[in-house]
Amino acid sequence: xxxxFIHIKELLQTREISEVKVMGKSxxxxxxxxxxxxxxxxxxIHSYGTMSSLVIEATDKVIDVTGKIILPTWCDSHSHVVYxxxxxxxxxxxxxxxxxxxxxxxxGGILNSAQTLQDASECDLYKQSIERVxxxxxxxxxxxxxxxxxxxxxxxELKMLRVIKKIKKDSAVKIxxxxxxxxxxxxxxxxxxxxxIDLIINQMLPKxxxxxxxxxxxxxxxxGYFSLEETSQVLQAATKYGLVxxxxxxxxxxxxGVALGVKHxxxxxxxxxxxxxxxxxxxxxxxxxxxxLPGCSFFLGxxxxxxxxxxxxxxxxxxxxxxxxxxxxSGNMNFIVSLACIKMNMSPEEAINAxxxxxxxxMNISEDYGSICIGKKASLIITxxxxxxxxxxxxxxxxxxxxxxxxxxxxx
Ligand code: NIG
Ligand code: FE
Numbered sequence: 513x514x515x516x517f518i519h520i521k522e523l524l525q526t527r528e529i530s531e532v533k534v535m536g537k538s539x540x541x542x543x544x545x546x547x548x549x550x551x552x553x554x555x556x557i558h559s560y561g562t563m564s565s566l567v568i569e570a571t572d573k574v575i576d577v578t579g580k581i582i583l584p585t586w587c588d589s590h591s592h593v594v595y596x597x598x599x600x601x602x603x604x605x606x607x608x609x610x611x612x613x614x615x616x617x618x619x620g621g622i623l624n625s626a627q628t629l630q631d632a633s634e635c636d637l638y639k640q641s642i643e644r645v646x647x648x649x650x651x652x653x654x655x656x657x658x659x660x661x662x663x664x665x666x667x668x669e670l671k672m673l674r675v676i677k678k679i680k681k682d683s684a685v686k687i688x689x690x691x692x693x694x695x696x697x698x699x700x701x702x703x704x705x706x707x708x709i710d711l712i713i714n715q716m717l718p719k720x721x722x723x724x725x726x727x728x729x730x731x732x733x734x735x736g737y738f739s740l741e742e743t744s745q746v747l748q749a750a751t752k753y754g755l756v757x758x759x760x761x762x763x764x765x766x767x768x769g770v771a772l773g774v775k776h777x778x779x780x781x782x783x784x785x786x787x788x789x790x791x792x793x794x795x796x797x798x799x800x801x802x803x804x805l806p807g808c809s810f811f812l813g814x815x816x817x818x819x820x821x822x823x824x825x826x827x828x829x830x831x832x833x834x835x836x837x838x839x840x841x842s843g844n845m846n847f848i849v850s851l852a853c854i855k856m857n858m859s860p861e862e863a864i865n866a867x868x869x870x871x872x873x874x875m876n877i878s879e880d881y882g883s884i885c886i887g888k889k890a891s892l893i894i895t896x897x898x899x900x901x902x903x904x905x906x907x908x909x910x911x912x913x914x915x916x917x918x919x920x921x922x923x924x
Pocket of ligand 1 (some may be wrong): 621622625732760763808834836838839842868
């Protein structure tokens, strides 16, 4: 199949394959071509350029997109989209004055989701989760990282990861799987954290390796969850199985999680709502991608990741949804891009870079996703008629999308 888009008002994020992330000042540059064409052959981008440079050749379908913008689909590098039920009761509890920490302390939060997930069948969990993923595709997400971490027992963690594997197989979007057994300490191990870490390392990890269920390893490195030492133990064990670290750090406290991530060559360090000078300086000498999750800050009313500080320090930044039932129950990347502009003072160019090319880097898929580049997958957002790409973040809460193409096929 050979599809040709013509008269594209703006073709955004056109880059060479060698560009895998943007940092500091370059984050404010968003390369684009006005009045462009884009040719798709099978599942890949075949060619693009200005309309005046278009060469006539055999084409199955010509689509005139006058007035519309085309950009690569969003790369959401941090989500917990596989979960059972919801936590809307806790949402109401928070409205009535309890904090996220209060709810967790009385056995709610992650442990609440773990109970619901343990009670759900694999089939039911798959059904609930694939429906969410399908909803996200319509919102322009073309690549999605999904974590386990609501199982918290060998059986339930494997159930989650098998569901993620099935979504990977069935869904048109690119999926990466992350093992997050160290998300919370399950009730049974309340007074035996050492025992739970032993279970993760000696029982869960070998089984996950055997079934090839994960690409990445994650730990919730936070006070009341997993310490630096415990995080280090899990990362070390997982790295031996070839899992690449991507960790939750600095959501509520800064105590060395960023440096630990960098030491373990983490692909990304995520959250970073609370940052110290040491955290920023350690990131300057690292390949590790900082990832902000503004949907979580918005929903919990906690500080936003200080994007200006990071970017003005010359660092890169990626944006992701953190889609989960407790702290960020939305997977809408369009809204995340808006939030980044409105609440984190990122420019539209910086936010779009953070949600595409830098998101792809944070999930190790730069080869095929994150920019408009010859040979990369034809996973595209075609917007409604817009005056400029700035309208994507500007009209917060509205859907800017006309159509989504994933691997050369339109999503109906
Ligand atoms: O990234 N912080 C840890 N994990 C999730 C929240 C999980 C939950 O509340 O269910 C997060 O925010
Ligand atoms: Fe998370």
